[in-house]
Amino acid sequence: MSKEFQPNDVPVLHNYDGIQEYDNPLPGWWKWCFWISILFTPFYMMYFHSGAAGRSVDEQYQTSATENTRKQYAEIGDLAGDQETMTKFLKEPKWVGVGQSIFKANCVSCHAADGGGNVGPNLCDESFKHIKQLPDIIKVINEGVAGGAMPAWATRFSHKNDIILVSVYVASLRNSKPANPKAPDGSPIPAWPSE
Numbered sequence: 031m032s033k034e035f036q037p038n039d040v041p042v043l044h045n046y047d048g049i050q051e052y053d054n055p056l057p058g059w060w061k062w063c064f065w066i067s068i069l070f071t072p073f074y075m076m077y078f079h080s081g082a083a084g085r086s087v088d089e090q091y092q093t094s095a096t097e098n099t100r101k102q103y104a105e106i107g108d109l110a111g112d113q114e115t116m117t118k119f120l121k122e123p124k125w126v127g128v129g130q131s132i133f134k135a136n137c138v139s140c141h142a143a144d145g146g147g148n149v150g151p152n153l154c155d156e157s158f159k160h161i162k163q164l165p166d167i168i169k170v171i172n173e174g175v176a177g178g179a180m181p182a183w184a185t186r187f188s189h190k191n192d193i194i195l196v197s198v199y200v201a202s203l204r205n206s207k208p209a210n211p212k213a214p215d216g217s218p219i220p221a222w223p224s225e
């Protein structure tokens with residue numbers, strides 16, 4: 031008669047509630063995966079994290095995001111910074127949205143995420159310090175004001191359209207309702223022209 035398995039044949043620690051734990055070796059394929067992934071690591075580190083330009087995932091993302099914007103800009107060409115162009119683009123949500131992402135990336139530290147103002151003035155009300163007409167927005171952003179308290183952005187963007195579209199977005203903020211509006215600065219100006 032073959033000897034039946036007795037729970038007491040294995041050490042107590044490997045037997046829980048009558049369920050026996052075996053101590054089988056790890057499968058060969060598993061060990062191979064383990065060693066191969068360790069061998070792979072230094073090469074991965076060297077390639078992606080060695081500091082070589084353009085290789086990190088972040089840089090690759092930035093490059094393709096810029097390329098994508100370039101392709102979109104091919105659709106509209108080089109914009110003129112005049113009232114007519116701004117009025118036209120104010121009516122195109124897609125391009126106002128591009129302006130918004132430029133604003134979010136560069137301007138929110140001083141003007142707040144919704145334009146309500148922080149160090150910089152509230153851009154959502156009727157009062158402005160340096161602006162009477164639409165193209166004045168482009169001028170202020172390009173050249174800066176107040177001795178650099180509002181920085182000059184002319185050389186900080188890679189494409190001139192960036193400045194024009196962020197200006198269009200700023201113009202679109204007028205009469206919106208920011209969460210914590212800063213008190214008006216400057217004086218009220220006439221509404222933007224509709225044509």
Ligand code: HEC
Pocket residue numbers: 133136137138139140141149150151153157158159160161167170171175176179180181183196197200215216
């Ligand atoms: C370092 C802080 C800072 C950053 C960043 C900044 N601004 Fe300003 N901005 C200011 C200040 C301060 C003023 C007001 C200057 C003054 O009092 O004359 C201002 C003024 C302005 C004005 C004129 C408002 C008026 O009442 O005439 C516009 C438009 C403007 N900023 C847009 C932008 C945009 C768009 C960006 C991002 C590309 C930006 N700013 C980034 C600080 C900043």
